[in-house]
Amino acid sequence: MERLETLRVFLDSLEEGVLFLDAGRKVLEMNQAARRMLGQVDDALVGHLCPSLFAGTECARECEIRGHCSLMRAADQSRKVQDVVLKAPDGGDISLRMWAMLLPASDSGPTCAIILRDCSREIALESEVRERWKLGGLIGRSRTMQNLYQKVLRAAASDANVLVTGESGVGKELVARALHDNSSRSTGPYLAVHCASLSENLLESELFGHAKGAFSGATAVRLGRFEAATGGTLLLDEIGEVSLAIQTKLLRVLQEREIVRVGENHPRKVDVRVVAATHRDLAAMVKRGEFREDLYYRLRVLPLDVPALREHREDIPLLASKLLGDLAERYRRPELALSAQAMTALEAYDWPGNVRHLSNALEYAVVQAEGTIILPRHLLGELVAQSPLQAAPAATHAPVTHYYRPKGDDAAERALILKVLEDSGGNKAQAARRLGMSRTTLWKRLSQAD
Numbered sequence: 001m002e003r004l005e006t007l008r009v010f011l012d013s014l015e016e017g018v019l020f021l022d023a024g025r026k027v028l029e030m031n032q033a034a035r036r037m038l039g040q041v042d043d044a045l046v047g048h049l050c051p052s053l054f055a056g057t058e059c060a061r062e063c064e065i066r067g068h069c070s071l072m073r074a075a076d077q078s079r080k081v082q083d084v085v086l087k088a089p090d091g092g093d094i095s096l097r098m099w100a101m102l103l104p105a106s107d108s109g110p111t112c113a114i115i116l117r118d119c120s121r122e123i124a125l126e127s128e129v130r131e132r133w134k135l136g137g138l139i140g141r142s143r144t145m146q147n148l149y150q151k152v153l154r155a156a157a158s159d160a161n162v163l164v165t166g167e168s169g170v171g172k173e174l175v176a177r178a179l180h181d182n183s184s185r186s187t188g189p190y191l192a193v194h195c196a197s198l199s200e201n202l203l204e205s206e207l208f209g210h211a212k213g214a215f216s217g218a219t220a221v222r223l224g225r226f227e228a229a230t231g232g233t234l235l236l237d238e239i240g241e242v243s244l245a246i247q248t249k250l251l252r253v254l255q256e257r258e259i260v261r262v263g264e265n266h267p268r269k270v271d272v273r274v275v276a277a278t279h280r281d282l283a284a285m286v287k288r289g290e291f292r293e294d295l296y297y298r299l300r301v302l303p304l305d306v307p308a309l310r311e312h313r314e315d316i317p318l319l320a321s322k323l324l325g326d327l328a329e330r331y332r333r334p335e336l337a338l339s340a341q342a343m344t345a346l347e348a349y350d351w352p353g354n355v356r357h358l359s360n361a362l363e364y365a366v367v368q369a370e371g372t373i374i375l376p377r378h379l380l381g382e383l384v385a386q387s388p389l390q391a392a393p394a395a396t397h398a399p400v401t402h403y404y405r406p407k408g409d410d411a412a413e414r415a416l417i418l419k420v421l422e423d424s425g426g427n428k429a430q431a432a433r434r435l436g437m438s439r440t441t442l443w444k445r446l447s448q449a450d
Contacts, residue, residue: 017096017116020103025050028110037096037116038086050114054084083119083335095120136178138171139322140315144307148175155302156182161254163239163299164277166306169356172277173237175306180233185273188232191225196241203246205262208253214263226259226270233273239299240280240291251295274299309351309358314430316347316358323359324374327366336366338374345376345383348423417445 008031011018017034019027027046030038038045038053045053081099101113135149155162156179164172173192180190193206201215209224225234236242242250253259254274258267276299285291309316320343324336338346342365351357361380368378376384421431432442 015118017118019050019053019114019116020110021050021112021114022109023111027053034116037094037118054086093120094118136181137174138178139319140312141318142312142314144312145315148304148306151304152178153182155179155304158302159184159273160301161273161299162275162302162304163282164275164304164306165282166279167308167352167354168279169354170306170308171355172279172306173235175304176233176235176237176275176277179275180273183233183273185232189229190233190235191229192235192237193225194237196238200243200246203242204249207246208249208259209261211261211263214261218263222261224259224261226253226272227268229272230270231272233275236274236276238278239276240278240282240285244290244292247292247295251292251298254295254298309354313347317343319355319358320346320362323362324366327363331366333366334372336369336372336374339376341376342374342379345379349383414445417442 011031012033014031014033017037018031019034020029022028027048027050029046035045081097084096084098086094086096095118097117097119099115101115103110103112105111135152138145138149138152140146140148152175162176162179164175166172176192177190180186193203195203198206205214205218205222205224207224207226209222209227210218212218212221236250253270256267257271258269260267282291282296282300286293286296309319320338324338328334328336346358346361353360361383362374364380365374365378369375417431421428423431428442
């Protein structure tokens with residue numbers, strides 16, 4: 001009896017919560033930390049089924065569907081972690097990380113212990129750090145992206161026109177939104193016009209508005225985007241697609257800060273900060289006579305070039321994590337993760353469509369994946385083809401957690417290591433991470449081959 005009391009005192013002194021379950025998933029006992037985390041001060045939860053303690057969470061739903069505790073099934077092979085968010089007694093959220101520990105077989109006693117850890121503070125700190133890697137919808141911790149954030153914030157402090165350039169899919173619209181949200185106009189309207197999607201006549205009406213009867217079908221006065229955005233920001237997306245006639249009218253608006261509605265003669269003052277975006281080379285278009293030089297320089301007071309994804313590959317894991325989180329929520333799937341070799345394939349690809357391309361590729365993989373781990377075989381073929389590890393056996397059958405070394409084929413191994421090292425720009429730390437080995441192992445392998 002004294003030994004049992006000592007054990008209880010020990011369990012109650014732990015910071016982690018402990019639940020003891022029988023084979024039917026019924027709670028037999030819990031320590032003080034578990035009671036606190038679950039909002040109970042007594043033994044009211046003892047005798048309840050474990051899923052009822054975590055009602056509404058993915059863990060409980062999976063448990064009810066399968067008819068058994070997935071944590072208990074995983075405990076005899078490896079520690080499977082499950083994160084849940086519960087309502088605390090004070091109404092706030094409490095984030096718990098839980099895993100299982102199988103106990104010796106018993107006819108009537110506990111067969112499993114569920115361990116709970118309060119991760120609320122840890123998650124809050126992680127979120128705080130991640131916020132430093134973000135600016136609005138933009139994400140990246142690389143030096144390239146951090147430099148872009150600084151330029152965006154400096155431009156946001158000004159009221160001058162901004163020209164945002166970059167390849168399709170890099171996130172030019174996100175840059176425009178970040179400019180607005182961090183400017184003195186953030187409380188005003190933010191409007192966007194996709195210039196390439198409208199004909200010349202429709203675009204003129206969309207931008208400047210029209211009077212009643214200005215043309216067939218104009219049965220009422222229409223307020224244009226310049227007037228509607230007064231006091232805020234207007235994004236002219238794909239500005240390189242507008243006609244020379246519209247360019248002339250845009251130049252007048254930027255010079256005079258006034259518009260004339262279609263079908264009217266008198267000007268109207270507007271107060272709008274203009275951000276233009278394009279994937280085209282406007283300077284080359286000016287030389288060819290396809291874009292007005294004076295408008296180009298009016299728009300390009302503050303130029304911002306958004307880097308292509310291949311220029312900051314080190315941000316791919318962070319971007320993939322965010323995109324997978326969004327996809328898991330949209331598809332109502334458990335937390336999704338990439339295997340080591342799937343991530344290597346993503347980092348090795350050139351991404352001609354940039355972040356938008358990455359998002360679409362991950363959505364394809366989510367649809368193809370049966371479980372929560374995305375493997376190389378779930379990715380599009382062209383992504384795997386560029387991976388330096390695509391020829392490694394067993395790469396498509398299980399998540400890679402260790403480095404695969406071909407038996408008796410040192411030449412093939414060395415060639416693989418040198419290829420990854422070359423792709424990593426000579427960065428041994430990055431090459432080791434892509435290969436799934438430690439830097440020490442990488443150094444030894446290279447030394448043995450010399």
